[in-house]
Amino acid sequence: MSVDTVSLTGWGRTAPTTALRFRPRTYEEAAVAVRGCGPRGSIARGLGRAYGDAAQNAGGSVLDMTAxxxxxxxxxxxxxxxxxxxxxxxxxxxxxxxxxxxxxxxxxxxxxxxxxxxxxxxxxxxxxxxxxxxxxxxxxxxxxxxxxxxxxxxxxxxxxxxxxxxxxxxxxxxxxxxxxxxATSMMSVTTERAVDLDDLMARLTASDHRYHYSAAWIDLLARGRATGRSVLTRGEHAPLHVLPARARRTPLAFRPGQLPVAPAFVPHGLLGRTSVALFNELWYRRAPTYRIGELQKLSTYFHPLDGVPHWNRVYGRGGFVPYQFVVGFGQEEALRRIVRRISRRRCPSFLAVLKRFGNGDPGWLSFPMPGWTLALDLPATLPDLARFLDELDEEVATAGGRVYLAKDSRLRPETLAAMYPRLPEFRALRAELDPDGAFRSDLSRRLGL
The missing domain is CATH 3.30.465.10 (Uridine Diphospho-n-acetylenolpyruvylglucosamine Reductase; domain 3)
Structure with missing residues (x-):
């Protein structure tokens, strides 16, 4: 088992901390690392795509599970x-x-x-x-x-x-x-434009049940009557008969591809208000008013940014703060207020996605609940960003919603308790299973988990 000292961040590249990294190659080595983790505890880490501080452990140890x-x-x-x-x-x-x-x-x-x-x-x-x-x-x-x-x-x-x-x-x-x-590794994709947030919510409410996959890119810089204008894409796994004859020879081939670029391809600080506004305008205008049955690769539909190495650099050296929340059905006015607030503040987020969640699963700290979820990324250097997001937290909590812990790096513990009603049960089970705190992270210390 290899051991070294490393500085780690989440994918948002904020709040770096240093920890001892163990890389177990067997289950037995993982058990040895946990038993010898020391007073600051340990936390498992995978490929580092948690955006915030969930897989960091300042002064403690981290178990790199990728081997x-x-x-x-x-x-x-x-x-x-x-x-x-x-x-x-x-x-x-x-x-x-x-x-x-x-x-x-x-x-x-x-x-x-x-x-x-x-x-x-x-x-x-x-x-x-x-x-x-x-x-x-x-x-x-x-x-x-x-x-x-x-x-x-x-x-x-x-x-x-x-x-x-x-x-x-x-x-x-x-x-x-x-x-x-x-039956194939292709998607059949339907794309349509929504002129504003109400139009988007109406389309999702009326027809989401007809599609297996559904999400909307939303322009959070649009204002006035265009507030919340969106491009909605829905998809299904393409059946064999809709593929061109050539593609039917290898219908299940997986060829995701990657842009042929050097690691430093993405310039630091590429995205500001002006560039994001231009991008959003072009993205919205080039989208079809309505197009049905376009064939796309799985990687194009689900993971377009995976083809861009180090895309998390685009917000500059300060990194970015992701923010994702959900509010329940019946709280549409809260969603409208939050979108208007983001729009008025001119927050430059080109990665903004709105979806509908179905029934939640029983995880005590699981994020999804029936309702509307909005995810966006913001440059960490935006003035007064922490105060602005605290205000959004309060709006979300008042509406009975919650934020996503896998993307969080700045939520306050008192707000967390209002968002996750089963938090006391989680803490009680943790205390019973792990009375000495073998498993800890920067997230757990910050939020008192």
Whole structure:
């Protein structure tokens, strides 16, 4: 097992802290690292795509799980897969797509590990149909604070605390996952423009149930009657018969591709108000008013930014602050107020996405709940950004909503308690399982988790 001292940040590149990094190659080595973690504790870390400080541990240790990356068994008839927690969704797609199976849930990047996907209980464009990632976990192996390994299954308190628990109940070592069958590696995509936020919400409310995947890019710099104008894209896995004859020869080929660029391709600080406003105008104008059945690669539809190395540099050396919240159905006016506030402040976010969530899953700290979720990224150097986001937090909490812990790096603990009503149960289970605090992170210390 290799050991070194490293400075780590989340994908947003803010709040770096230093920790001792262990890289176990076996479950036994992972147990040794946990038992010897010291008074500052340890936290598991995957590919570093948690945006905030969830996988950092200042002055303590971090377990880099990426060497535990074996796909152990595949049932090609049922789509049941057993794999190590360090396996990435990218690797699972490489192996499973040619067999006719696709991951049940994917976020905006495929470079996340299975352990991270469970720990953050990730969601995707299909939440209104398929729920979050934990819904498709049949069981998992969890290394707990005493060095033991437990098999954890849905319907138990430990499962509900671990799904969305940000790695604080233990180290996920492996999981059994249920995949979904697909006939091709292409998507059939419908695109349409919405003239404002009300138009977008009306379209989503009326027809989201007809599509497996749905999300809208939203222009948060548009004002006046255009406030909330959007480009809505919905998708389905393309059946074999709609593919061109040439593509039917290898219908399940997975060729994501990547832009042929050097690591320093993206200039520091590329995006400000002027450039984002120009980008938003061009993006909205070039989108079709209505187009149905366009064929796109899986990577184009789900993970367009994965083709741009180091895209997280575009907001400059100060990094960026992601912000994602959800408010329930019936709280549309709260959503309108928040969008108007962001628009009036001229916040330059070119990565702004609005979706509808379906029924939430039972994870005590799982983010999704039935309602509207908006995700955006903001330059960390914006004046008075912390105060502005605190005000949005209060608006979200008052509306009965919550923010996403996997993207958080600045939420206040008193606000967290208002957003996650099962937080006391989570803390009580943590105290019982881990009385000495073997599992800690910068996130857990900041929020008192």
């Amino acid at each position: 535990l990356n074996r796909i152990r068994t595949i049932d090609a008839a049922t789509g049941l897969v057993v794999c190590d927690a360090g396996v990435s969704l990218h690797r699972l797609m490489e192996v499973l797509l040619p067999l006719g199976w696709f991951v049940p849930v994917t976020p905006g990047t495929r470079y996340v590990t299975v352990g991270g996907a469970i720990g953050a209980d990730i969601h995707g464009r299909n939440h209104h149909v398929s729920g979050s990632f934990s819904r498709h976990v049949q069981d998992m192996e969890l290394l707990t604070a005493d060095g033991g390994i437990r098999t954890v299954r849905p319907g138990t308190a430990l499962f509900d605390a671990t799904a969305g628990g940000m790695g604080l109940t233990g180290v996920i070592l492996s999981a059994t996952l249920r995949f979904q069958p697909v």
